[in-house]
Amino acid sequence: MNQKNVHWYPGHMAKALKQIEERLKVIDIVVELVDSRAPISSKNPFLEEITKNKIRLLLMTKKDLSDEVRLKSFIRGYEQKGYNCLTVDLNNQSDVKKIVDKIMDLGKPLQEKYLRKGMKPQPIRAMIIGIPNVGKSTLINRLVKKRVASTANKAGHTRAQQWIRINPSFELLDTPGILSPHYDDHQIALNLALIGAMKEEILPFQEIMDHLIAKLVKYYPEQFRKRYSLEGDLTSENIYKQVAERRKLYLPKGEIDEYKVEHLLLKEFQDGVITKAVIDDA
Ligand SMILES: Nc1nc2c(ncn2[C@@H]2O[C@H](COP(=O)(O)OP(=O)(O)OP(=O)(O)O)[C@@H](O)[C@H]2O)c(=O)[nH]1
């Protein structure tokens, strides 16, 4: 593995985990976000252990970019592990409403327990967690826009924490927990680069491109062909040559402008233009 990716990893991870563990003490429901295009690679395995005693909702975001057929088996896998799963497009208001409904639903048994014990009903407290770029801020913003009461400020365990009251029985911690992904696994790092969850500069660009082409050829050859009217074998050479031809991506002297071809392919993939995709291997 490229030494650039790993030098900061253990220390930062330990610190972030500790911070999240501390905040979890006052949380009922952990809302963990993963990118539905890479439902395994975009989930931090270190969270498994520290969240296991909480109610867990796994939100698979960016469903508008994701291949719902391949995604099904991943959802089944997580459900078998005891996760509650919901696939969402965070830019879709009705999906955001579904998230609120689901959280209320999951919190119901807890509130009934409070009532049975003769305690005053407590709002369900949730925290959003996930690796970079999975939609944490987007979700918080969408939820806040819908909130009925203003922000509450209450003392947490170690320091003041900001709680956003989404409705009378649901409060959200306003700062999400961010855990860096597990860059120590090279395949996972490459998958994260493809979905834009990791700075591309961390990995050799050529490797990212080889990985993209391999994934497209493996899972979405027909969509790939269709997008660029590709003919013949799907070798890198043949692909570059034809994409350059279709889009007129040449250098002044007439050679293929590989830089432009590569950036076009990556961008169109990330934007879901080539195909809706799930790139993790089942
Ligand atoms: N197409 C699509 N884009 C989404 C969705 N959710 C979030 N995004 C986009 O994904 C990008 C990252 O979203 P953020 O909300 O900033 O992600 P984050 O998890 O807060 O990222 P960090 O702050 O880096 O940890 C933004 O461009 C969002 O608009 C979704 O469901 N579908």
Ligand SMILES: [Mg+2]
């Ligand atoms: Mg954010």
